[in-house]
Amino acid sequence: MNTAKAAEAKMKSNDFLTLLDYSPAEINQLLQEAIILKDKKLQNDSALPLKGKVLGMIFEKSSTRTRVSFETGMLQLGGHALYLNSNDLQIGRGETVADTAKVLSRYVDGIMIRTFSHKMVEELAENADIPVINGLTDKYHPxxxxxxxxxxxxxxxxxxxxxxxxxxxxxxxxxxxxxxxxxxxxxxxxxxxxxxxxxxxxxxxxxxxxxxxxxxxxxxxxxxxxxxxxxxxxxxxxxxxxxxxxxxxxxxxxxxxxxxxxxxxxxxxxxxxxxxxxxxxxxxxxxxxxxxxxxxxxxxxxxxxxxxxxxxxxxxx
Incomplete structure (x- = not known):
């Protein structure tokens, strides 16, 4: 298997860690969905497809656009977003990434993380039973x-x-x-x-x-x-x-x-x-x-x- 295909083979369909994991067709589908949702917002469409869903947002790096866009997006879709500063979590005091992933999987429906190490995001996704979104690492910003x-x-x-x-x-x-x-x-x-x-x-x-x-x-x-x-x-x-x-x-x-x-x-x-x-x-x-x-x-x-x-x-x- 060549290197590009090997990268594709590692894809977890319920995570968003890098665009290497997505095919051109899947990216196009995502873009079309974004266009539809943007149009619905302009038309004041009140559909709430994520009603009752909760997104946990872990921040090791400060942010304006990432935090506000994800938090607002969840609200507009009917869900809720929890801001989790790493200094306020036990992960900032020595709890392992794997344990954090397993615990959060019992509480929320998805995790968005903005951090330094891309390996940390991969470890989080590997141990979580819920979708993990890469909000930014030192290697990728998908x-x-x-x-x-x-x-x-x-x-x-x-x-x-x-x-x-x-x-x-x-x-x-x-x-x-x-x-x-x-x-x-x-x-x-x-x-x-x-x-x-x-x-x-x-x-x-x-x-x-x-x-x-x-x-x-x-x-x-x-x-x-x-x-x-x-x-x-x-x-x-x-x-x-x-x-x-x-x-x-x-x-x-x-x-x-x-x-x-x-x-x-x-x-x-x-x-x-x-x-x-x-x-x-x-x-x-x-x-x-x-x-x-x-x-x-x-x-x-x-x-x-x-x-x-x-x-x-x-x-x-």
Whole structure:
């Protein structure tokens, strides 16, 4: 069995840990469900498919969009969300991840966790009898990627064949975007300084997937070549949570990797600018691009709600 198929074989159908576990058809189904739920929200549809359901939300990393979107989503679907700070749980005082998973499985209907270690999320899912959702780890951010695909579909009407260019650190957001693009037959280009490229194993998996879907993966250090002809330009902060000690060094290393008025000239005329937020104007993006007519960053942020509602209905409904 090849490596991409091996990754697929590990899929637990009732978890959402990474988009590697989902087929293009399943991703499309999730996007269509999100579109339907978004339309129902606009029409004030009062259907409550998750009435009586409870989502436990474990946070080891602080959050604005993840917490508010999941909590609001559960409320709008008729369910309830419990905010569980790791400092308030026994897991923060030495209880094992396995024991925590088994206990929470007796109380709630699903677990969303936002943490540092991806292995911790995998261990939680392995020991839980209920769905586990990866709200973010240091390796992957699949909830953001689904919201991004939803935004692109709304703005462009399609996914396959589009070129998404990511400028900046090869981090968790970049990994999940690369997986999403590979799965959906898109071209993914990333320009990052040497030493800050995406994980080689993730790149290898995505290249194999892209070879089957008609997609393409390009890794470079040149922002201009990556941005040339792009349908979407995407960036993230240069210093993620947990990397604060590296901030001064990262600002120096990434100074030539800002998406600004000069760089966007190489993209297509109707390009979209995307950012997972929070953004630091004047660092990874200029204020003019961030707040300009091509920016869809707040549509992205809203779509976290609709995409995650679709995910919750699929896993908990």
């Amino acid at each position: 909830c953001q990627a689904i919201a991004d695909l939803l935004t692109i579909v709304e703005k462009k009407g399609e996914l396959k064949g589009l070129q998404l260019t990511y400028i900046g650190d090869g981090n968790n957001v970049a990994h999940s975007l690369m997986v999403a693009c590979a799965k959906m037959g898109m071209e993914f280009s990333i320009a990052a300084p040497e030493g800050y490229h995406p994980d080689k194993d993730v790149v290898s998996l995505c290249e194999e997937i892209a070879s089957q879907t008609g997609g393409k993966i390009t890794i470079t250090t040149d922002p201009v070549s990556a941005a040339t002809g792009a349908d979407i330009l995407y960036t993230d902060v240069w210093t993620s949570m947990g990397q604060e000690a590296e901030n001064a060094k990262r600002i120096e290393v990434f100074q030539d990797y800002q998406i600004n008025e000069d760089l966007v000239q190489y993209a297509k005329e109707d390009f979209l600018f995307m950012h997972c937020l929070p953004a630091h104007r004047g660092e990874e993006v200029s204020a003019g691009v961030m707040d300009g007519s091509h920016s869809v960053v707040f549509d992205q942020a809203e779509n976290r709600l609709h995409a995650q509602k679709a995910l919750l209905v699929q896993l908990l409904g």
